[in-house]
Amino acid sequence: MKEMPVIDEEKCQGCGLCVDICTCGALVLRDNRVRMQAADKCGWCTLCELVCPYGAISCPFEIVVEDEKP
Amino acid sequence: MAIETELLRTMAYFTGLDEAALEGVRHLFREHSFPKGTQFLSEGDRSDSLYFIVSGLVKVFKTSADGKEQIFRIIRPGESFNDVPVLSGGINLVSAEAMGPVVLNGIKKKDLEAIIRERPQVALNVIQVLSRRVQELVALVEDFSFRHVTSRVAKMLLEYADHKAGEGPRLTQQEMAAMIGTAREMVGRSLKNLEGAGTIRMERNRIIIADQQALKELAGII
Numbered sequence: 001m002k003e004m005p006v007i008d009e010e011k012c013q014g015c016g017l018c019v020d021i022c023t024c025g026a027l028v029l030r031d032n033r034v035r036m037q038a039a040d041k042c043g044w045c046t047l048c049e050l051v052c053p054y055g056a057i058s059c060p061f062e063i064v065v066e067d068e069k070p
Numbered sequence: 071m072a073i074e075t076e077l078l079r080t081m082a083y084f085t086g087l088d089e090a091a092l093e094g095v096r097h098l099f100r101e102h103s104f105p106k107g108t109q110f111l112s113e114g115d116r117s118d119s120l121y122f123i124v125s126g127l128v129k130v131f132k133t134s135a136d137g138k139e140q141i142f143r144i145i146r147p148g149e150s151f152n153d154v155p156v157l158s159g160g161i162n163l164v165s166a167e168a169m170g171p172v173v174l175n176g177i178k179k180k181d182l183e184a185i186i187r188e189r190p191q192v193a194l195n196v197i198q199v200l201s202r203r204v205q206e207l208v209a210l211v212e213d214f215s216f217r218h219v220t221s222r223v224a225k226m227l228l229e230y231a232d233h234k235a236g237e238g239p240r241l242t243q244q245e246m247a248a249m250i251g252t253a254r255e256m257v258g259r260s261l262k263n264l265e266g267a268g269t270i271r272m273e274r275n276r277i278i279i280a281d282q283q284a285l286k287e288l289a290g291i292i
Binding site for chain 1: 107227230231232238240241242243244245254258271274275276277278279280282
């Protein structure tokens with residue numbers, strides 16, 4: 001299963017900015033909280049993280065060295 | 071729960087101690103567990119324990135009056151933090167937050183001082199640990215003074231590349247920016263530049279170092 005941006009439900013205020021900016025259509029506002037509705041669509045553009053004024057959504061990166069990949 | 075001697079042996083403070091010595095100090099440690107996002111040390115507070123990470127990752131950072139964060143280090147299993155305030159008897163210079171579920175072992179200042187008095191090897195180890203802290207801080211000043219942002223990003227990528235699966239930190243662009251003293255947008259731009267130059271590849275949530283040598287040259291690492 002694809003890894004998804006991490007949503008901190010305690011921090012999320014349901015402002016919907018991340019939903020508005022998501023060009024992939026992966027996020028949706030439900031019950032005044034952001035939910036991931038289509039994990040496969042998320043392209044990890046990190047725009048949702050960029051616009052969130054509450055720091056409620058994060059898109060962390062794993063850093064790997066190509067030569068050392070299994 | 072007392073710490074295992076095997077784990078104690080891997081910590082820089084206790085290298086060179088024999089089994090009996092390790093056995094003698096292990097009961098002085100207390101285990102603490104914190105979930106992701108817990109800020110368990112706050113800048114300006116007084117604290118009297120030195121901590122070692124058993125599992126998980128901890129970021130140590132300072133926050134400016136306007137909320138800007140500067141991350142100093144990401145501490146990995148086996149490493150210590152809170153050394154300076156504990157040894158100097160002062161207040162916390164930085165805050166500490168769990169980047170995921172974290173298990174720590176803490177030792178009180180008075181117990182650590184008793185060990186140092188009793189065992190010169192531990193005193194030498196402490197000097198080495200503190201010397202490394204000074205080296206790290208000098209490197210940070212050097213980075214801020216003399217390296218451009220792309221060079222700092224290159225150095226940070228090399229430093230935090232995951233050499234053993236799952237052990238490296240997973241960093242957001244905001245955290246990367248907070249580590250190298252710049253804005254998030256500058257990190258994004260630098261990553262694009264590095265990708266354009268073929269030194270890294272961005273694959274969804276992975277940054278792959280494609281040309282380690284070129285990245286080292288950019289970072290000024292010979």
